[in-house]
Amino acid sequence: MAVTDDAITRIKQMIMDGELTPGAKLPREGDLAERLGLSRNSLREAVRALSLIHVLDVRQGDGTYVTSLEPRLLLSAMEFVVDFHHDDTVLHFLEVRRILEPAATAAAAAKLTDAEIDALAAHLDSLPDDPTPEELVDSDLVFHRAIAKGSGNPVLASLLETIAGPTHRARIWRGLTQQRATEQTIREHRQILSGLRARQPDVAAAAAVVHIAGVEDWLRRAAAAEPSVAGE
Known part of the structure; x- marks a missing residue:
């Protein structure tokens, strides 16, 4: 399990155990990191990931709070992590993709015309040197959407656009x-x-296979690393 995943799991457990309740403020970063046996950087990344899915609310100059959601909704928000790691649905979407x-x-x-390929290159060049996972995935969606449209088959492009949605959060989670x-x-x-x-259609297609298979492989290995959650 990645260090950030471990940190996320520990914070999640504090919420599930009722140690951190909806609306509660997290302890100071240094205190919480020491208590959980984590580096500050790992804890910071975990907080960032959990704020992305609205489990935590980071308030600038105030602190970090568990979102004031009804317990049922809070648990639902937490379960999406399990979906990535243990629900075959996301894997099935990735297989189709x-x-x-x-x-x-x-x-x-x-x-694709030369101008359209140049536009794809310019799009890739526009990505910041150190993009956030959200920026990277947004760029990824635009890149692949343009290629699908460039296939000249609107049905195929529409199918790929539909498949992109269910895998969006998984791809951000991978980046985190x-x-x-x-x-x-x-x-x-x-x-x-x-x-x-x-x-070179064959070369481009092979590169696409490698690209998509990387996300698929990560998800399968993540599932294998957390067998206890699957049995809950």
Whole structure:
């Protein structure tokens, strides 16, 4: 289990045990990190991840609070993490994407204009040097949407757009918890772009397979690392 995942699990357990109730303020960062046996950086990343899904509310200059949600809603918000790690639905969506996306990418390699490929390159270049997981995934969605549209098949593009939604949060979660996920994603986008620019459908499609399989592999390994949760 990644260090950030471990930190998230420990904070989650404090909430589930009632030690931190909805509306409660978290202890000071240093005190909580020491109590949980975590580095401040790991704790900070965990807080950031949990605030992203509205389990925690970070108030600038005030502190961090458990969101004032009804217990039922709070538990529902926490369960989405389990969905990523143990619900096969997300994996099924990724499997379908792994089948369709390379086909769209191969078609786009033959049909995208030079100007459209230049626009894809400019889009990748516009990403900050150190993007947040949210920025990276938003960029990823735009990149793949343009390629799907460039396939010339509106039905295929529509299917891929539908599949993108259920996997969006999983991809952000990967960026938050997997080391070097950002660098890997950027490198794989560049490889796809290279295949498109060279007008090599097979190369572009293969790069797309590798790119999507990376998320799928991460999710399968994450599930295997937390067998106890699956049995709850």
